[in-house]
Amino acid sequence: MRVPVLTYHAGIINGTDYLGNDHVALAEDLALIQRLGLRIVPLQEVVDAFLERRDPLPSGCVALSCDDGTDYDYRDLDHPVAGPVRSFHNLMTDFQFRHGHAAQPGLHMTAFVVASPEARQRMDERCLQDCGNYSDDWWRPAFLSGRWAIENHGWDHNHPELDDPGPHGIRRGDFANIDNVEKADYEIAQARDYIDQHLSPSRSRLFCYPFGHVSDYLHDDYLPGRGVELGLDAAFCDGAEPVTLSSDRWLLPRYICGWHWKSPGELEQLLRTAG
Numbered sequence: 001m002r003v004p005v006l007t008y009h010a011g012i013i014n015g016t017d018y019l020g021n022d023h024v025a026l027a028e029d030l031a032l033i034q035r036l037g038l039r040i041v042p043l044q045e046v047v048d049a050f051l052e053r054r055d056p057l058p059s060g061c062v063a064l065s066c067d068d069g070t071d072y073d074y075r076d077l078d079h080p081v082a083g084p085v086r087s088f089h090n091l092m093t094d095f096q097f098r099h100g101h102a103a104q105p106g107l108h109m110t111a112f113v114v115a116s117p118e119a120r121q122r123m124d125e126r127c128l129q130d131c132g133n134y135s136d137d138w139w140r141p142a143f144l145s146g147r148w149a150i151e152n153h154g155w156d157h158n159h160p161e162l163d164d165p166g167p168h169g170i171r172r173g174d175f176a177n178i179d180n181v182e183k184a185d186y187e188i189a190q191a192r193d194y195i196d197q198h199l200s201p202s203r204s205r206l207f208c209y210p211f212g213h214v215s216d217y218l219h220d221d222y223l224p225g226r227g228v229e230l231g232l233d234a235a236f237c238d239g240a241e242p243v244t245l246s247s248d249r250w251l252l253p254r255y256i257c258g259w260h261w262k263s264p265g266e267l268e269q270l271l272r273t274a275g
């Protein structure tokens with residue numbers, strides 16, 4: 001089994017070109033995936049196959065994820081530079097109108113979201129447009145649409161724009177600073193509880209390291225022990241490899257748009273060699 005997991009950031013809108021606007025990129029990439037005859041599967045199916053809860057996935061599968069959970073995942077926006085921007089959700093809807101539901105019956109996106117309302121507000125003020133576009137009211141309708149999973153990207157991303165130090169003496173800006181149980185519960189268990197309130201009776205099951213920063217404590221100790229108790233199945237990072245049956249459960253790899261590929265041609269090359 002070799003399944004590439006592609007990752008987008010809806011907050012990356014620097015213009016209207018493929019490189020620097022992940023909405024333009026996702027629209028083109030969905031068309032490319034279709035043209036290459038690949039099959040989009042929910043990320044949880046990849047994890048279930050990895051954990052041998054189901055048969056390994058056949059060749060030609062690809063999974064989609066996106067990080068940080070801004071409203072641009074789900075809602076269109078008018079951007080001061082880029083103009084009207086189609087949300088990831090509506091790009092998937094457009095794709096299915098164009099190609100028909102039978103084209104990609106497993107079309108699905110997994111959003112790794114920042115849980116804390118206060119942290120999202122601060123990041124909206126300082127990193128987005130300060131227009132209140134970093135909410136959580138879209139999580140449940142997205143999840144209920146059947147096209148989204150809402151998963152754990154930490155309580156506050158340990159973002160550098162937050163007050164430093166944070167609770168439990170957390171030094172900001174590096175998720176590898178989450179190196180004991182108090183800090184890990186603050187970031188991961190607290191986020192799990194908040195997200196699960198919005199998904200009830202369903203639950204979040206996946207974690208993704210903010211910034212791709214991994215502490216030995218989280219990877220070796222907390223996630224394999226307490227993480228499993230919290231209901232977590234696996235953790236994702238970057239890594240630029242397909243998920244295989246020999247991947248590391250607490251460090252499953254993904255490819256990041258704008259970093260591991262910068263054009264449809266590079267993605268085509270990546271998918272041909274990875275899948």
Ligand SMILES: [Zn+2]
Nearest residue numbers: 067068210211
């Ligand atoms: Zn992130």
